Amino acid sequence: MARQVKARIKAADTQAQKRLHLIHGTLRNRIISLIYPPGMLLKEAEMAAEFGVSRTPIRQALQKLQFEGLVETINAVGTIVTNYESEEMDGLVALRVRIDEIVGDLAQRAYSSADIADMESLVERTKALESEHDLEEYLKIINAHHDILRRIIDTGALREIYDNLHFRTARRWWVAVPQLWQPWMSLTISELNEMIRSMKSKDTKGVMAVRRNYVNHFAVLIERLGKIPEKTA
Secondary structure, three states: OHHHHHHHHHHHHHHHHHHHHHHHHHHHHHHHHHOOOOOEEEEEEHHHHOOOOOOOHHHHHHHHHHHOOOEEOOOOEEEEOOOHHHOOOOOOHHHHHHHHHHHHOOOOOOOOOHHHHHHHHHHHHHHHHHOOOOOOHHHHHHHHHHHHHHHOOOHHHHHHHHHHHHHHHHHHHHOOOHHHHHHHHHHHHHHHHHHHHHHHHHHHHHHHHHHHHHHHHHHHHHOOOOOOOOOOO
């Protein structure tokens, strides 16, 4: 009997974690893709009704988003989406590049054949976007790309920092994507292919060097706009 009770509790905890992961990921994607723009007030009651849950998992998801720097809580106002255009953001982008280098330096293993296969599938998915303007699919590709790169991180603390900087700076890139669609897809495909070559050569540092170089390439592409637009097209 006690064993059955423990099993039910464990199953309930697992379901709660899956539900929290889904809510957090959905809200994060909406912020990154600017569906939830800077300054937007996130109302717990409305989100609880949308996801069919109590306010508890919504608050937990918002706490995770606050840790990631995507929302902030203001007394007498509530939880709002943070701004991505600030002097601090330039420093965060530079720090993100350095963390990529650290991940390559500290890696205890090379990427596996499964990792390579997953990356190759992203190339094909991105090629399909050259003729199909699908922002939602591209966001899924970027998230999957990030997930593959982080697989070699064995330290929980480093993984948290790596995730935090990735998602915290993503909007700086994402806001330009609709206006730079074709060159952006071409750069993404080139980056993925270069990473695959380094993966096949067991060159983990090389993979992260590619990441660093393409962060700079994307930054230059954005600069050609003259300035980062405030809204997507």
